[in-house]
Amino acid sequence: xxxxxxxxxxxxxxxxxxxxxxxxxxxxxxxxxxxxxxxxxxxxxxxxxxxxxxxxxxxxxxxxxxxxxxxxxxxxxxxxxxxxxxxxxxxxxxxxxxxxxxxxxxxxxxxxxxxxxxxxxxxxxxxxxxxxxxxxxxxxxxxxxxxxxxxxxxxxxxxxxxxxxxxxxxxxxxxxxxxxxxxxxxxxxxxxxxxxxxxxxxxxxxxxxxxxxxxxxxxxxxxxxxxxxxxxxxxxxxxxxxxxxxxxxxxxxxxxxxxxxxxxxxxxxxxxxxxxxxxxxxxxxxxxxxxxxxxxxxxxxxxxxxxxxxxxxxxxxxxxxxxxxxxxxxxxxxxxxxxxxxxxxxxxxxxxxxxxxxxxxxxxxxxxxxxxxxxx
Numbered sequence: 595x596x597x598x599x600x601x602x603x604x605x606x607x608x609x610x611x612x613x614x615x616x617x618x619x620x621x622x623x624x625x626x627x628x629x630x631x632x633x634x635x636x637x638x639x640x641x642x643x644x645x646x647x648x649x650x651x652x653x654x655x656x657x658x659x660x661x662x663x664x665x666x667x668x669x670x671x672x673x674x675x676x677x678x679x680x681x682x683x684x685x686x687x688x689x690x691x692x693x694x695x696x697x698x699x700x701x702x703x704x705x706x707x708x709x710x711x712x713x714x715x716x717x718x719x720x721x722x723x724x725x726x727x728x729x730x731x732x733x734x735x736x737x738x739x740x741x742x743x744x745x746x747x748x749x750x751x752x753x754x755x756x757x758x759x760x761x762x763x764x765x766x767x768x769x770x771x772x773x774x775x776x777x778x779x780x781x782x783x784x785x786x787x788x789x790x791x792x793x794x795x796x797x798x799x800x801x802x803x804x805x806x807x808x809x810x811x812x813x814x815x816x817x818x819x820x821x822x823x824x825x826x827x828x829x830x831x832x833x834x835x836x837x838x839x840x841x842x843x844x845x846x847x848x849x850x851x852x853x854x855x856x857x858x859x860x861x862x863x864x865x866x867x868x869x870x871x872x873x874x875x876x877x878x879x880x881x882x883x884x885x886x887x888x889x890x891x892x893x894x895x896x897x898x899x900x901x902x903x904x905x906x907x908x909x910x911x912x913x914x915x916x917x918x919x920x921x922x923x924x925x926x927x928x929x930x931x932x933x934x935x936x937x938x939x940x941x942x943x944x945x946x947x948x949x950x951x952x953x954x955x956x957x958x959x960x961x962x963x964x965x966x967x968x969x970x
Contacts, residue, residue, distance in 0.1 A: 618866050619906040622946070625856030626910025626939055630931060631917040632852045636845030638922070638929035643841050654712070655814040656828045657800040663824035665797035667785055670708045673802055676820030679813055680803040682708030685788050685795055688777060691744070693753040698743035698778035702755060703769075704788025712803045713769060715782075720749045720764030723784055730786035734760040740779025741765050755781060756791040860950040863902045867895055867954035871961075878961050892959030896951045903947020907940040914939075 609615075657673070659665050666672075670683035685704040690697055707728050709715065715722065718738065727733050734753065741748050752759040760783065769780060789795065802817050804810045814827025871878070878891055915931050922929045 614866065615902070615905075618862055618902055619909050621862040622856065622859030622903060622906030622943065623909030623913055625852065625854075625859040626907055626943055627913030627917055628852035628855050629849065630910065630914030630935055630939055631921060632845065632848040633935055634914070634918050634929050634931050635922060635925070635927055636841070636848065638927045639925075640838065640841045640845070642927060643837055653804045653810075654829075655802040655804060655810050655817065657802060657814070657817050657821070657825050658798070658828065660824055660826055665800060665821075665825070667706065667789060667797055669797060669800045669821060670706050673800060673817045673820050674708065677802070677813060677816045679805055679808070679817075680708055680711040681800050681817070682706055682712040683785055683797050683800045684709075685785060685792075685798045687792055687795055689756060691740075691753055691755050691781060693744040693748065693751055696744045698740060700740055700755075700779060700781045701777040702781050702783065702788065702792075704783045704785040706785040708801075709782075712801050715766040716768045718765045718767050720762070722764055722766070728784045728786065730790055731784065732758060732760040732787060733763050733784065735764045735766050735782040736762055737766060737769055737780045740781055743778040753781070755783070758791055760787065856946070859906060860903070860946045863899055863906075863947055864950040864953055866902070867899055867951060868957065870898070871895065871954050871958045874958075875961065878958055882961075888959035891961075892955035895955040895958045896948060899947045899951020899954065900944050901947075903943045903945075903950075904940065906947075907943030910943065911936050911939060 657665075657669070665683065667683060670681035673679070673681040683706045687702050689700060689702055691700045691702075705713070707725065710722060715735070722735065723733060734755065736744070736748060744753065748762045749765065750761065752761050766782070769782065783791065785797070800817070802813060804813055810829040810831055814829060818825045818827050881891055882888070911931070918929050918931050
């Protein structure tokens with residue numbers, strides 16, 4: 595019996611029992627689809643987590659003074675000159691501000707010219723500070739929340755901040771309240787204006803942007819060295835690594851569960867083939883009676899197992915695409931099944947079918963013709 599004959603007989607047997615064939619490949623297909631879904635959504639979820647962490651400052655290093663030291667207003671410029679990385683010196687305080695009868699509790703931030711590169715504020719209305727205004731001009735930016743708290747139409751208005759009035763020149767977005775979440779919003783002053791307004795305050799920290807390809811820890815050490823020591827560098831690297839580790843653990847656990855489903859489907863294939871061997875004893879006996887060898891009979895059932903597995907793999911890819919779309923939309927992830935996952939899934943399915951087809955094939959190959967024919 596040639597290989598093509600064995601393949602034809604295997605395909606014929608699958609067509610004889612369409613319902614059983616469908617249920618068998620469905621069990622394996624669900625398992626494969628589950629594995630593909632978990633891996634695809636897990637990868638998309640990890641990317642989403644990293645994106646959200648990046649918004650919190652994965653690309654930044656914070657330099658703060660230690661006991662007995664203070665940061666100068668030009669600390670950011672000194673770090674940039676030494677390391678080449680963008681840096682922004684900042685100072686913060688919480689105070690009440692008022693405008694035309696509206697009073698609000700504000701987080702007042704002072705930044706030097708590095709603000710636009712390091713913190714990347716987006717202009718919603720008006721403009722950012724001009725270069726000359728960083729020298730101490732009485733100008734300010736506000737975020738949307740503060741603009742609403744002060745009445746809405748604030749561009750060009752002079753708001754009372756501390757002991758002086760400053761003119762609001764723009765409304766910005768993308769800036770985060772640095773220290774106090776109980777405030778009504780944020781007001782941003784040029785750093786020198788902030789220091790002139792709050793004489794007792796000093797520079798709180800220097801935020802350093804991490805260039806692409808640079809390591810945050812090394813950049814932090816270089817920044818501290820540039821300032822002459824007495825300062826400490828902080829990053830979110832430990833928190834980022836912990837979050838990534840948690841996501842990977844969950845993905846691995848779910849993958850293991852999905853793999854068990856896939857193995858269950860493979861066991862279902864083996865079970866169906868063992869039943870098929872018992873049902874087809876007469877066929878096995880006739881093949882051996884006319885000269886067929888045990889190897890040829892075993893190959894017949896092994897090919898049948900591989901056919902089940904390949905059909906299950908194809909069905910699994912289709913089910914995986916559907917589940918990825920449905921579950922991805924449900925949990926808010928935009929994920930697509932990649933060919934790098936789909937193609938190996940078919941190969942793994944075929945291998946799984948071959949493995950679980952060994953036991954039925956050996957049982958059929960070892961059956962004696964006289965016993966097979968007599969038992970019918």
